[in-house]
Amino acid sequence: xxxxVALVVAALGTYLWRCLGVAFSGRVNIESEFFRxxxxxxxxxxxxxxxxxxxxxxxxxxxxxxxxxxxxxxxxLALMVWPHPRWGGLVPGLLAxxxxxxxxxxxx
Amino acid sequence: MTNVHWPLDSGRAAFLKGCKDALGVPAAVLFAGxxxxxxxxxxVGLSAWAAAGTTIFMFALPGQVVFAEMVATGASGLVIxxxxxxxxxxxxxxxxxxxxxxxxxxxxRWLYGAVHxxxxxxxxxxxxxFPKLDPVHRGPYFAGLGLVCWLCSIPGTVLGYLLAxxxxxxxxxxxxxxxxxxxxxxxxxxxxRANRLAIGLGAAIGPLTYLxxxxxxxxxxxxxxxxxxYLLNRxxxx
Numbered sequence: 001x002x003x004x005v006a007l008v009v010a011a012l013g014t015y016l017w018r019c020l021g022v023a024f025s026g027r028v029n030i031e032s033e034f035f036r037x038x039x040x041x042x043x044x045x046x047x048x049x050x051x052x053x054x055x056x057x058x059x060x061x062x063x064x065x066x067x068x069x070x071x072x073x074x075x076x077l078a079l080m081v082w083p084h085p086r087w088g089g090l091v092p093g094l095l096a097x098x099x100x101x102x103x104x105x106x107x108x
Numbered sequence: 109m110t111n112v113h114w115p116l117d118s119g120r121a122a123f124l125k126g127c128k129d130a131l132g133v134p135a136a137v138l139f140a141g142x143x144x145x146x147x148x149x150x151x152v153g154l155s156a157w158a159a160a161g162t163t164i165f166m167f168a169l170p171g172q173v174v175f176a177e178m179v180a181t182g183a184s185g186l187v188i189x190x191x192x193x194x195x196x197x198x199x200x201x202x203x204x205x206x207x208x209x210x211x212x213x214x215x216x217r218w219l220y221g222a223v224h225x226x227x228x229x230x231x232x233x234x235x236x237x238f239p240k241l242d243p244v245h246r247g248p249y250f251a252g253l254g255l256v257c258w259l260c261s262i263p264g265t266v267l268g269y270l271l272a273x274x275x276x277x278x279x280x281x282x283x284x285x286x287x288x289x290x291x292x293x294x295x296x297x298x299x300x301r302a303n304r305l306a307i308g309l310g311a312a313i314g315p316l317t318y319l320x321x322x323x324x325x326x327x328x329x330x331x332x333x334x335x336x337x338y339l340l341n342r343x344x345x346x
Contacts, residue, residue, distance in 0.1 A: 002185045003158040009189020010175055011165035014196040018223040021203025026215065028208040035208060040306035040338040042201035043298065045330030046228055047307040048314020049170055049198065050291040052325065055315045058177050059148050060284050063277075072285065073292060080293045090133060090293055097289045098282035105278040 064104055072100035113240040122245035126252025129237070130260075133290075134229050138257050139264035141287030145172055146268025147280045152180035156269050163265040167227060167258055169287060171195040194323045199223075201330060202231050209238045210246045218251070225254030227261075232294045301344070306337035 028035050053061070054069055061069070076097030082088030116122045142163060149159035154176050162172040171192040178188040203223060207215065230253045238246050272280070295307045310333035317332075318325035 002188070003155060003179060005185025006175060006179060006188035006192070007158060007161050007165065009186055010162070010171065010192035013189055013193025014166045014168050014171055014199070015224060016193070017196050017199035018203055018226060019220060021200045022207065022219045022223050024200075025204055025207035025219075026212065028204055030208045035205070036302060036341075037335065037338045038201050039205040039300075040302050040341075041330045041334030042198065042205045043303045043306035044310030044313070044333030044337060045198040045201060045326050046231075046291065047295060047310035048317070048329030048333060049195075049326055050228075050288050050295075050314075051311040052314045052318045053170065053288040054292065056318055059173055060144070060151070060281060064281060064285075069285075073289065076289055076293060077296065080296055090290075093293050094133070094137065094286060094289060098286050101285040102278040102282040105281045108277075 063108060064101055068100065068104040072097045072104070075100055112242050114237075114242075116242065116245050119245060119248040122241065123248035123252040125245075126249040126254075127256045128252075129233065129249075130230070130253045130256035134233060134253075134257060135260040137286050137290040138227070138229050139260050140283040141169055141290075142261045142264030143268030143271070144280055144284030144287070145169060145176070146265040146270075147272040147275065148173065148284070149176050149265075150269050150272030152176050154179055156266070159269050160262060160265050163261050166192065166196075167224065167261065168192075168196050168199070169227070191323060195326060197327045198228075198330065199226065201334075202226065202228075206231060206234055206238070206250070209243070210250070211243045214244055214247045219247075222247075222251045222254060225251075225258040227254070227257055228291055230254045230257045232291065236294070236297055302337055302341035305340055306334050309333035309337050 028038070054073060055066065076093040079088055079096050080090060080093035114125065116125060145163070146159055158179070159176070162175055166172055166175070174195050175188055175192045178191060203226065207219065230250070233253060234250050237249075241249055268283070298304055298307060310329050313333045314325065314329040317328045321328070
């Protein structure tokens with residue numbers, strides 16, 4: 001019962017923000033300063049959330065020590081920005097980063 | 109329009125292009141992240157239907173993690189729901205930053221449906237690739253992208269739940285880590301200076317506001333970091 005109540009409230013509460021965004025988007029001019037500001041706010045929110053998940057995780061990831069999580073991010077970022085046609089880019093970065101996490105957690 | 113890199117014939121072609129672009133790294137990352145979430149749900153004792161239900165009806169991984177953790181701690185349904193709702197605040201500015209890029213006469217009531225399929229993944233891709241598309245094709249492209257991301261997430265959640273306990277912890281942790289890592293890496297592709305500043309400031313402020321007030325942390329990090337970035341960029345422009 002708790003799960004059902006929680007799910008209904010959480011689903012409606014999540015959709016509410018999406019719905020409000022659609023409702024107000026009709027009044028936003030793409031050339032306006034408000035649009036530039038709201039883009040900054042959304043990027044800051046998403047970045048804050050992602051860094052929080054990595055630095056202060058709740059749940060399973062908390063089992064991996066923070067320095068190793070940061071090491072995985074460092075390795076992945078370095079590969080991401082490396083312009084090598086085969087070993088640089090998104091997929092090598094993702095694979096290397098998750099490999100560091102997997103190896104780190106084998107040692108736990 | 110200037111700088112349209114992807115000439116497409118029709119809305120249908122744009123929709124299919126969105127589906128196709130989702131079926132690669134984005135779908136794989138979401139599938140893996142949702143597998144990790146399914147495993148988490150199993151480990152905290154959530155029922156399988158609740159695990160799948162959060163993916164189908166919420167489709168917001170950070171809120172879903174909060175949901176699973178709080179069910180495990182025995183919080184009441186209403187408290188859990190409200191906490192999950194607060195983590196979803198980001199969808200309003202995200203939507204406001206994305207949808208105005210679709211011409212007004214191409215927006216309609218269908219967006220109230222399509223917006224449910226918006227995730228950080230599809231948002232990051234759409235924000236990056238909308239400028240490459242003819243504005244009239246952005247709507248169908250976004251719909252295809254979001255729909256496929258959502259469709260891949262549901263079997264991911266169920267599979268992760270079913271395989272929990274069978275899969276070594278190292279694999280589960282690597283899967284859980286893929287999702288935040290994907291966003292971290294995608295930030296390096298953001299070009300406008302104001303948005304780059306916003307990412308830097310949000311990243312610096314987010315953990316701090318989380319320590320101060322976990323539930324309101326996203327909202328405050330976004331407003332403070334985003335506004336500072338906006339002002340800083342204006343100063344640098346003049």
